[in-house]
Amino acid sequence: MNSMHSMNCSDLRHMTLQDICSYLPPYALPYTAKKKLLLCDRDGVLNEDTHFPHLMQDLRILPGAAEALRMFRAAGYNIAVVSNQGGIGMGLYPEADFFTFNEELCRLLAQEGAYLDRIYWCPHPEGQTDCICRKPKPGMILRAMADFGVREEDVLLAGDRFSDVQAASSAHVQGYLLRSGWWRDEKGNPGDWPAADSLRDLAALKAYAGNDKID
Numbered sequence: 001m002n003s004m005h006s007m008n009c010s011d012l013r014h015m016t017l018q019d020i021c022s023y024l025p026p027y028a029l030p031y032t033a034k035k036k037l038l039l040c041d042r043d044g045v046l047n048e049d050t051h052f053p054h055l056m057q058d059l060r061i062l063p064g065a066a067e068a069l070r071m072f073r074a075a076g077y078n079i080a081v082v083s084n085q086g087g088i089g090m091g092l093y094p095e096a097d098f099f100t101f102n103e104e105l106c107r108l109l110a111q112e113g114a115y116l117d118r119i120y121w122c123p124h125p126e127g128q129t130d131c132i133c134r135k136p137k138p139g140m141i142l143r144a145m146a147d148f149g150v151r152e153e154d155v156l157l158a159g160d161r162f163s164d165v166q167a168a169s170s171a172h173v174q175g176y177l178l179r180s181g182w183w184r185d186e187k188g189n190p191g192d193w194p195a196a197d198s199l200r201d202l203a204a205l206k207a208y209a210g211n212d213k214i215d
Helices: 065-074 095-111 139-148 162-170 199-206
Strands: 021-023 036-040 077-084 118-122 155-159 174-178
Touching: 021 139, 036 139, 065 077, 065 095, 065 199, 077 139, 118 139, 139 155, 139 162, 155 162, 155 199, 162 174, 174 199
Parallel strands: 036 077, 036 155, 077 118, 155 174
Antiparallel strands: 021 118
8 A cells, every 4th residue: 555645636527546545644553454444534533523623732532542443453453544624625724734633643542552554534525526535425435445455344434423324334334323523413313323432332342352243
């Protein structure tokens, strides 16, 4: 996998999965292919969602998030982030702030023995119809599955918005709605989706010894 891939988003009409933004995050471990893949939304799953968080004062890792990542890795998962970052396309903050925020996030996680293998992000604002990557579209998930060489049944997605689990459904992978972020503000019935209170609770359900299967 390439170390970094950003893109010129001025013309999305011919966008393919290979055009989706991704990069190798700071503090990543040497890559080892595993049989399963955990895909996490970032804001509201790993860190507190303060509404377009991008500054250091916005960064607060959620309780249990680092422990959850350690549990999933011990159970044989690679781990990647799939994140809508529409604030970039809206001009609310530059892409450089996104990278700086991620670097500090990864540093804090690494201090607790937790690491990410890849970060995928969509910089396009809501309503960008030509974009194939902004959740609930499944582009980032499909790109990650291709990069990590995993099957649909071996992928688990954790997110705090309906768009996360809708993207998982479109990609035919299992999605869990976490009650750790903005899910209370979503329009719809959360009972339509499997749910957990936090990434730590999901790890306890899916990744502890003897119960590390996805289904």
